Amino acid sequence: MTAAHVTAPGTERIAEAFARAHADGRRAALMPYMMAGYPDVERSREIAAAYVDGGADLIELGIPFSDPLADGPVIHAAAVAALEAGATLHECLTVAAAVAERVPVILMSYINPILARGVERFCDELVATGVCGLIVPDLPREESGLVTAACAARGLALVPLVAPTTPPDRMTEIVAAATGFIYTVAVTGTTGERTGSDGDVPALLARVRGDARVPVALGFGISTPEQASAAAAAGAEGVIVGSRFVRAAGEADAVAIGELVRAFATALR
Amino acid sequence: MSGVPHRFGPYGGQYVPETLMPALAELEQAWVEAAADAQYRHRLDTLLNTYVGRPSPLYRAERLSARVGHDVYLKREDLNHTGAHKINNALGQALLAQRMGKTRIIAETGAGQHGVATATACALLALECVVYMGTEDMRRQRPNVQRMELLGARVVGVDAGARTLKEAVSAAIRDWVTNVRDSHYIIGSCVGPAPYPALVRDLQRVIGDEARAQVLAAAGRLPDRVIACVGGGSNAIGTFTPFTDDAGVALVGVEAAGEGIETGHHGAPLTAGGVGGPAGVLHGSLSAIMQSEDGQILEAHSISAGLDYPGAGPEHAWLRDSGRAEYVAVSDVDALAAFAEVTRLEGIIPALESAHALAWTLAHPEGSGLDLICLSGRGDKDLAEALEKLGR
Numbered sequence: 001m002t003a004a005h006v007t008a009p010g011t012e013r014i015a016e017a018f019a020r021a022h023a024d025g026r027r028a029a030l031m032p033y034m035m036a037g038y039p040d041v042e043r044s045r046e047i048a049a050a051y052v053d054g055g056a057d058l059i060e061l062g063i064p065f066s067d068p069l070a071d072g073p074v075i076h077a078a079a080v081a082a083l084e085a086g087a088t089l090h091e092c093l094t095v096a097a098a099v100a101e102r103v104p105v106i107l108m109s110y111i112n113p114i115l116a117r118g119v120e121r122f123c124d125e126l127v128a129t130g131v132c133g134l135i136v137p138d139l140p141r142e143e144s145g146l147v148t149a150a151c152a153a154r155g156l157a158l159v160p161l162v163a164p165t166t167p168p169d170r171m172t173e174i175v176a177a178a179t180g181f182i183y184t185v186a187v188t189g190t191t192g193e194r195t196g197s198d199g200d201v202p203a204l205l206a207r208v209r210g211d212a213r214v215p216v217a218l219g220f221g222i223s224t225p226e227q228a229s230a231a232a233a234a235g236a237e238g239v240i241v242g243s244r245f246v247r248a249a250g251e252a253d254a255v256a257i258g259e260l261v262r263a264f265a266t267a268l269r
Numbered sequence: 270m271s272g273v274p275h276r277f278g279p280y281g282g283q284y285v286p287e288t289l290m291p292a293l294a295e296l297e298q299a300w301v302e303a304a305a306d307a308q309y310r311h312r313l314d315t316l317l318n319t320y321v322g323r324p325s326p327l328y329r330a331e332r333l334s335a336r337v338g339h340d341v342y343l344k345r346e347d348l349n350h351t352g353a354h355k356i357n358n359a360l361g362q363a364l365l366a367q368r369m370g371k372t373r374i375i376a377e378t379g380a381g382q383h384g385v386a387t388a389t390a391c392a393l394l395a396l397e398c399v400v401y402m403g404t405e406d407m408r409r410q411r412p413n414v415q416r417m418e419l420l421g422a423r424v425v426g427v428d429a430g431a432r433t434l435k436e437a438v439s440a441a442i443r444d445w446v447t448n449v450r451d452s453h454y455i456i457g458s459c460v461g462p463a464p465y466p467a468l469v470r471d472l473q474r475v476i477g478d479e480a481r482a483q484v485l486a487a488a489g490r491l492p493d494r495v496i497a498c499v500g501g502g503s504n505a506i507g508t509f510t511p512f513t514d515d516a517g518v519a520l521v522g523v524e525a526a527g528e529g530i531e532t533g534h535h536g537a538p539l540t541a542g543g544v545g546g547p548a549g550v551l552h553g554s555l556s557a558i559m560q561s562e563d564g565q566i567l568e569a570h571s572i573s574a575g576l577d578y579p580g581a582g583p584e585h586a587w588l589r590d591s592g593r594a595e596y597v598a599v600s601d602v603d604a605l606a607a608f609a610e611v612t613r614l615e616g617i618i619p620a621l622e623s624a625h626a627l628a629w630t631l632a633h634p635e636g637s638g639l640d641l642i643c644l645s646g647r648g649d650k651d652l653a654e655a656l657e658k659l660g661r
Binding site for chain 2: 065066067069070072076080083088089110111112113114115116117137138139140142143160161162163164165166167170174185188189190
């Protein structure tokens with residue numbers, strides 16, 4: 001499952017993916033999220049390939065966790081189903097390995113599975129699998145020292161989240177330390193499909209982009225191609241779509257999921 | 270720099286989504302200010318006195334003392350308004366929320382005692398109240414659901430996982446992530462991200478402060494052992510804290526062994542992990558937790574809904590590792606037997622949670638001249654469950 005000839009550091013591969021999307025005429029890079037091991041490991045490998053075929057520029061790969069505090073009902077249920085189907089960390093990494101040579105894969109994991117594995121060992125396994133970066137939704141800046149050091153030593157991006165509630169001084173600190181890209185949370189809330197946002201997203205994005213030295217992506221609540229297009233228009237350099245695709249993973253086959261990804265990719269032209 | 274600790278040894282911290290971090294900072298600041306504000310303190314003390322019924326009595330349990338062969342004192346938190354120690358924390362936090370200008374209160378509940386206490390405080394202070402409760406616990410604790418609704422709270426059933434306390438806490442945190450601007454989350458135990466473990470401890474230490482003075486007045490000496498049940502551990506930390514500098518006083522936390530530690534069906538992460546045992550992150554803090562090799566949180570099991578939780582407060586994990594407190598566990602069967610025995614001996618129906626502390630004391634009569642047990646709540650809520658299990 002190793003991807004030995006992918007030798008560039010994860011942070012560089014992520015930067016290249018954003019630049020390539022831009023050069024290809026995309027207004028923003030498309031980063032669909034998927035739950036590893038959902039509906040089962042074999043089908044999630046097919047879904048990852050369908051994401052790439054459909055035009056994903058990067059993939060955010062969720063590691064299932066029993067108690068996902070930042071996630072709404074769709075992703076929570078997918079995590080529970082993946083665990084019930086027997087998804088282990090090892091098997092989840094085989095999903096990453098299946099596409100890691102084609103697009104950058106950023107792993108999304110809550111902190112406890114990382115601590116259970118051991119931070120250093122976990123990061124070693126990401127590098128061995130060809131994963132480019134890590135998002136830990138319950139690891140704020142105050143608690144991130146060990147993970148930051150382990151990622152930095154391996155060229156892995158540790159992507160921070162900023163939220164509409166993040167005050168200006170704190171935002172400046174988070175943005176300054178970011179590697180890979182910055183994950184801007186569009187809503188005050190958990191993940192899930194929404195018909196609108198609850199605040200001034202363009203102003204939030206402008207605030208984040210002001211100090212940023214890495215691309216700024218937007219996620220949470222983006223569930224239609226029109227919303228993805230609006231996110232790009234609002235200044236997002238990357239668009240993350242989660243619950244909509246996870247729902248599709250439970251309802252549709254890989255071909256239909258690939259078509260759905262293509263609809264979002266087209267909307268970002 | 271404030272006076273609220275974020276860590277107890279290596280345990281504690283703030284492992285929460287970024288959205289909540291400013292709210293935790295705001296809460297910490299508000300608590301530091303309130304704790305130093307004579308007006309807040311006076312309001313809380315007056316309500317604890319005239320509304321809750323504090324100080325709660327310290328009762329020398331005569332027939333229980335005769336049964337174990339030494340003095341046993343019960344700190345009667347069961348006599349508080351709403352029937353448990355939970356009101357100490359709920360009222361203190363509801364007053365704090367009001368002081369912060371929050372208009373909506375979120376709470377989780379397992380046995381229903383914290384939910385009832387929070388709904389009560391919200392009725393008193395005219396605050397909107399939403400309580401998350403696992404649907405299995407709603408079944409086990411139907412009268413408490415009816416109480417909360419009568420008090421004006423909205424009880425939201427949580428159908429995820431084992432449908433008990435762990436899932437209720439997760440649902441409450443998700444609500445808070447979404448409504449953080451106008452809502453305050455009153456967590457029911459000394460768990461969760463900082464500043465909650467210290468905040469809840471500070472509000473519950475009234476138990477130990479009173480008990481220490483009362484036992485000195487009644488017996489002219491300190492106890493040899495202070496014993497309390499531990500789910501998340503709020504009655505225990507409140508009882509232990511004023512005694513931690515009394516080197517001769519042993520502190521004993523009694524967890525739920527459920528069907529037996531070895532079966533995996535228990536609620537005893539401190540006991541099962543042992544001193545320096547593996548730690549993990551659950552609900553925002555690093556502590557002793559029940560988890561799989563892959564870091565998935567396991568389901569707890571206890572006959573007592575209040576102890577049916579796979580984590581424990583981070584300060585307890587540190588008291589364990591530092592050797593200041595000892596953690597033990599009592600099975601469902603032994604807790605039920607103590608529930609029945611103490612009811613007959615003393616004419617006091619203890620909560621099934623508190624029955625764990627009583628059971629351990631009954632089983633370990635040796636080596637103590639004076640025990641102080643926190644009787645954290647009354648057992649009326651447990652009658653249906655207990656009578657069924659006792660086969661009556």
